[in-house]
Amino acid sequence: MKILIAEDDELMLRTLEFRLKRDGHKITLARDGKAALEAVEKDPPEMIITDIMMPYSTGMEIVGSVKQKYGDKIKVMILSGMGQENVILEAFRLGADDYITKPFSPNELSVRINRYALAMSK
C-alpha cells in the first residue's frame, strides 16, 4: 500500500517509516503540513498517517483538504496525544477514518495498517 506519513518529529517519522517499510508498504515522508499536501497532489497515496500539530498546515487541514478532494479513495489516520478527545471528534467530523493516540505500540499500528491494506486489496 502507498502510505504518506506526515510528522514533524524526525525520530517518530523514521520509526514509522522503518516499521511500515518492513511490512512491505511504499512510504513517502513529509515533515510539515505543506509538504504533505504537495506530496498528495504529486502522487496521491492510498493512506495518510498524519500528526495533528505540524508547521504550515495542521493534520486537521490535511484531513479536511484530502477528504474534500479525494473522499474515500484516500484513508486518513490521525496521530494524536492523550486527552485530545475534542480534536479526534473534530477529525472524524472532517472525515478521518481512524486515529491512534500517543504513546502507541508500533506493532499495534502495523496491525491496523495491514488490516486496511487487506480490506483495500479486496
Add this chain to the structure above:
Amino acid sequence: MELISDFSSEATWPVIMASIFSVLIIGLVVYIVIYQHFIRLRNARLARWDSIAESLIMEAIFFEKKSTKDPMLDALDILEHEEVRVPKRVDNLMKDRAFRRRIMDKIVAAKRNVSGTASENLSSLFRKLGLDLDILNMLSTSVWYKQATALELIGFMKLASHQHLMGQYVDDQSGLIRMEAQNAILRFSGFEGLHFLTRTRYSLSEWQQIKLLDELSHLPHEDFKGINDWLVSENDTVVILALKLTRIYHRFELFQEVLKCLDHTNPEVRFHAISVLKALPNPDAVPVLVQLFPRETVSNQIEILKVLQDIASDTEIGFLSELLYDLEFDIRKEATRALFKTGPAGKEVLSQYEGADAYPLNRIIAHVREEDR
C-alpha cells in the same frame, strides 16, 4: 621644511585611520569566517550524534528477543537477559557529557510516543547506557528543578532499582519535588504507593490531587486499603483526597466514615463529604443532611440539595418547601429541583405553591419540568 611637515601630518592621519579601519574590518571578517566554521563543525557533529542516537533508539524500539524454541523457557525468561547491543562508537561517545544529555533527551522523547514492548526496550536501553547514573547525579544536586526532573524520570523510565529513593522525597519541603516523587511512587507501586498519605505533613494542592488521581486512573482497580485512616487525617487535603477516592472508587463500606466527615471543622472538607454522598446513595444520609443544612455555608447547602435530589423522599417535602422562600436564588432553584424529583407528591406541592406563578419561581419550575422530559 615646515611646509613638508605640515603636509605629511595632514596626509598621514587619514592614512593611519584608514589602516586601522581596514585592520578592524579584516579582523571582523576573519572572526566571522572562523566562527561560522566552528558553528558548521558543531552542527555537523550534532547531526552525526543525532543520527547515531536515532539509529540506536530505533533499534531498541524494534528489538525482539530471539525465541528459544522452548515456550517454557521463554515464559519463565530464565535464559540470559537479551538486550539491545550498544555499538562501540556509542560507548566511546558516552564519555562526552553533551552526547549523554542529547541521547537521554531523545530516549525520553521517544518513550513518550511509544508504548508496549517498544517502551520497555527504551527503558532497558536507558539503563544499559548508564543514564540512570546521570539521573542519580541530578538527584544529588541541591537544585530543586534538577531533583524534580530526576524524580520524574525515575518514574517515567521505570528505573525500579532506584525506587527506594522515592520515600525520602515524598514529603520534601519543595512542592514540585514532592509532587514528582509522589507521582513516581504510584507508577512503581500502584495503589500501594498511596501510603505516603499516612505521614505527609504538607498540603496536597488541587493540581497535585488531579495528577495523583490521573496516575491511578491508568491502573487496574483494586481493593486498596488505607482510606479509612486518611479520612481521619489531621491534614485536611489528605481527607479531601480520601473523600475523592471514596467517590471515584465507590467505596460503599466507608459510608459511616464519610458521615463523620460532615462534622469536620473545615467547610471545604464537609463540602467534599456531602458530595461523596451523591456517589454512595443511602437513605440513612437524608436526616443527617437535613439536620446539618441550617449550620452550613451557602455552597454546602446547595451541595446538600443536589444530593437530596437523588435520595430524598416524601418525608422531606416540608423541609424543601420552606426553602422555596429562601433569599438565595440557587437554593430556591435546587430546592425546586429536589421537590420535583421526590415524585408526584412533591410536584403537587410545587404546583399548589402560592408563588409558583410569580417570577422567578415560575421560570425555575418551567426549567425543571423541561429537564424532566
